Amino acid sequence: MRRTAATVLLAAALALASCSNSSDESKAAAKPRPSPTIDKAGQFITASQDLNFSGRHPSSDELLAFPPKWCKELQAGHSVACMFDLTGPDLYPYAADWGMKKSDAYRLLVAGVLGYCPKYADQVTQELRESGDY
Incomplete structure (x- = not known):
């Protein structure tokens, strides 16, 4: 029992x-469940590792200065051609002791736009494709 x-x-x-x-x-x-936090800076720096730089490889801080400026110019209605023109805002990624080919600069730009202002990604990639440089 x-x-x-x-x-x-x-x-x-x-x-x-x-x-x-x-x-x-x-x-x-x-x-x-909360969505995972996207580390846009980390992704941008990772994307830059595969690019060819002439001279020294720029620091992360030097590279991270570009995406917010690119986004600001895109928001103002400027084109990639305008942003990278030496007579315009001159936001081509280079410094006195480093630089990069245009094709790599465009890849870096696209990585920055995708991470920092993705709403302009289609506009940027379309412009680059139409230019024949991307």
Whole structure:
């Protein structure tokens, strides 16, 4: 009899535990999970690692100065040609002791736009394709 009573109690305890587990699981499943944070600076710097620089490789800080400026100019309605023109805002990625070919500069620009102002990505890639340089 004791064995039967213990078995019944054990079965009841397991049933209650499994109910609360499934309830907890459904509550956890119902809660929205936060989306992972995108490290736009890290992604941009990673994208720059595959590019060819003449002279020294620029520091991360030097490169990270460009995307916000590019986005500001795109928001103002400027084209890539205007941004990279020496007589315009002159936002071509270079410095006194480093530089890059136009094709790499365009790849860097696209990486920056994708990370920092993706709403301009289609506009930028379309312009670059139409120019035949991308």
